[in-house]
Amino acid sequence: MNAGKVYLVGAGPGHPELLTLKAAELLRTTDVVVYDRLVQEEVVALASPSAERIFMGKPVGRHESRQDAVNELLVRKALEGKTVVRLKGGDPFLFGRGAEEAEYLAERGICFEVIPGVSSALAAPLSAGIPVTHRNVASSVAVITGHEAKEEESRVDWSALARIDTLVFLMGVHNAGRIAERLIAHGREPRTPAAMIQMAFWHNERVLVSKLESLADDVAAAGIKPPATLVVGEVCSMHEKLSGAHRDLRRRRDDSSRFQPAPSPDQLFRLVSSGMASQLLGLGLESGVFDLLESPMTATDAAHALQFDADATAEILGALAALGLLENTGDAWLNLDLASRYLTKASSNSLRLAILNQAALSGGWQQLRSFAEDGCRGTFSPGGQERHRDACEAVARFAAPSVVERLEAGGPSLLIGWGADAYRTAFAECWPGVTLCTWNPFLDGSGTLNGSGAGPVPESLLGSMRYRTVVLSGILSSCESGQVERLLEDAANAVGDGGVIALHDSFLPESVLPPPDVVLGALARRISRGGCRCWSLARLGGALTRLGFTRVRSQPLAAATVLVTAARN
Numbered sequence: 001m002n003a004g005k006v007y008l009v010g011a012g013p014g015h016p017e018l019l020t021l022k023a024a025e026l027l028r029t030t031d032v033v034v035y036d037r038l039v040q041e042e043v044v045a046l047a048s049p050s051a052e053r054i055f056m057g058k059p060v061g062r063h064e065s066r067q068d069a070v071n072e073l074l075v076r077k078a079l080e081g082k083t084v085v086r087l088k089g090g091d092p093f094l095f096g097r098g099a100e101e102a103e104y105l106a107e108r109g110i111c112f113e114v115i116p117g118v119s120s121a122l123a124a125p126l127s128a129g130i131p132v133t134h135r136n137v138a139s140s141v142a143v144i145t146g147h148e149a150k151e152e153e154s155r156v157d158w159s160a161l162a163r164i165d166t167l168v169f170l171m172g173v174h175n176a177g178r179i180a181e182r183l184i185a186h187g188r189e190p191r192t193p194a195a196m197i198q199m200a201f202w203h204n205e206r207v208l209v210s211k212l213e214s215l216a217d218d219v220a221a222a223g224i225k226p227p228a229t230l231v232v233g234e235v236c237s238m239h240e241k242l243s244g245a246h247r248d249l250r251r252r253r254d255d256s257s258r259f260q261p262a263p264s265p266d267q268l269f270r271l272v273s274s275g276m277a278s279q280l281l282g283l284g285l286e287s288g289v290f291d292l293l294e295s296p297m298t299a300t301d302a303a304h305a306l307q308f309d310a311d312a313t314a315e316i317l318g319a320l321a322a323l324g325l326l327e328n329t330g331d332a333w334l335n336l337d338l339a340s341r342y343l344t345k346a347s348s349n350s351l352r353l354a355i356l357n358q359a360a361l362s363g364g365w366q367q368l369r370s371f372a373e374d375g376c377r378g379t380f381s382p383g384g385q386e387r388h389r390d391a392c393e394a395v396a397r398f399a400a401p402s403v404v405e406r407l408e409a410g411g412p413s414l415l416i417g418w419g420a421d422a423y424r425t426a427f428a429e430c431w432p433g434v435t436l437c438t439w440n441p442f443l444d445g446s447g448t449l450n451g452s453g454a455g456p457v458p459e460s461l462l463g464s465m466r467y468r469t470v471v472l473s474g475i476l477s478s479c480e481s482g483q484v485e486r487l488l489e490d491a492a493n494a495v496g497d498g499g500v501i502a503l504h505d506s507f508l509p510e511s512v513l514p515p516p517d518v519v520l521g522a523l524a525r526r527i528s529r530g531g532c533r534c535w536s537l538a539r540l541g542g543a544l545t546r547l548g549f550t551r552v553r554s555q556p557l558a559a560a561t562v563l564v565t566a567a568r569n
Ligand SMILES: C[S@@+](CC[C@H](N)C(=O)[O-])C[C@H]1O[C@@H](n2cnc3c(N)ncnc32)[C@H](O)[C@@H]1O
Pocket: 012, 013, 014, 038, 088, 089, 090, 091, 092, 093, 094, 095, 096, 118, 119, 120, 121, 124, 169, 170, 171, 172, 197, 198, 199, 200, 201, 202, 226, 227, 228, 229, 230
């Protein structure tokens, strides 16, 4: 098995809105999250429901230190082939022991990447209205550990520090007195302003403004506790003037924030690819649990509505809650955002049919194996053709607006494949006045599956017409052997000079790994249709280039799909 990858990710000073987009994205897709004390639950909650969460805030038995335990854990998980997000407060390389973890991984040949975070060294003073530099007041700033003030052989050069305008000490609460003494002894004015900021960006943030000469007493009297950041320098006098600004980011008393992470539908595709979860999701979707729980309902009432046994219903609802799809509020059960948005019939974003299809394909794994063991005789269709059609329509409907947003249409366009209505609406919104012709090669005139795969594009659509954009939706996963090439050729002939070809599909890209079920589903369809070859990004890029297209680009879209565009010069 290939080793996974470890991301050492900065989580910022605590508030989830101060995470980087990259950190949020990694959390959504990672297999394992390793975190400790200073990382807030709301940040960890961004991880996909199926991710393993490991808290390393406590000392761990057999290891000499917690750090040894963390290092070993990261390597072990990576060797299991997992993607690991190691969340660290603030920035991983600033007094966070991130460098030690990176060294440990590098020495063992584990692939890793470091993602910066907003450091408390800058964010804590800022939160208190203290700019660490100011054109008239401070031109230099240093960040120092407060731990070394007590050591006789400190590596800190105190006489050099005393000449720097602004000093920011992390981990300095217990040594505040010694820090002040050393700075004064090395020539800093005893009346130099100093400020302690405790729990910046948490609801119980506190700021103490003092002077070097009285810092130790004031810190003790105010009962300041770690984590707190100490700032020394004239800039601290700006606190009064700048701290009154209205604060969007400060957390509320009840510890809640305005922050509502938008759940990613990819979480669902990942969930449905794990055995037990796919069965649960399939059951939940087929029995209508999510439609029912748009309003709060007790397990007994739900059992009655579903005509399930009461105990079984309680178990199922509990398990769906553990997957991050439902919540229990006292007596009642209710959909969480993820279920409400993507799993209910009524939602305009519903991916119900696509997820149901994936669940059916997962269930078909054993069947597929016996089919393969049997020499792939006959046909294999775990989900059924109807289900495949529903899934393709659901994905196309879901993705059409994002596909169209990424195009530069502006002239007559042609859609070949799934989602005609959704594409018509999306075109009308984005490109009013642009004509969109549609044709689904997999359906007959009455909208029924024709069962024989894709025929050639009708002459009525081609004729002498040249389109500005030709969109191919879901053709790779629906075509029989040899038909993709023919459709691509037809599409290429239909694109005029300067036009664009765009393919949206869930095929097998090298760079964006689809969840196993997508692969399995594609494989099953290929087997059932006589061995249509796999379409990877590289193969598709080659085909488009041979057809005279350039600037082949691929971008991942929602629901584990990819959009490939190419232009004709
Ligand atoms: C081990 S250091 C880690 C620093 C972290 N890597 C960073 O870049 O923010 C921990 C120290 O950061 C400071 N700190 C972390 N979170 C803080 C917060 N929310 N408010 C004030 N200071 C904080 C405190 O000085 C604490 O003792």
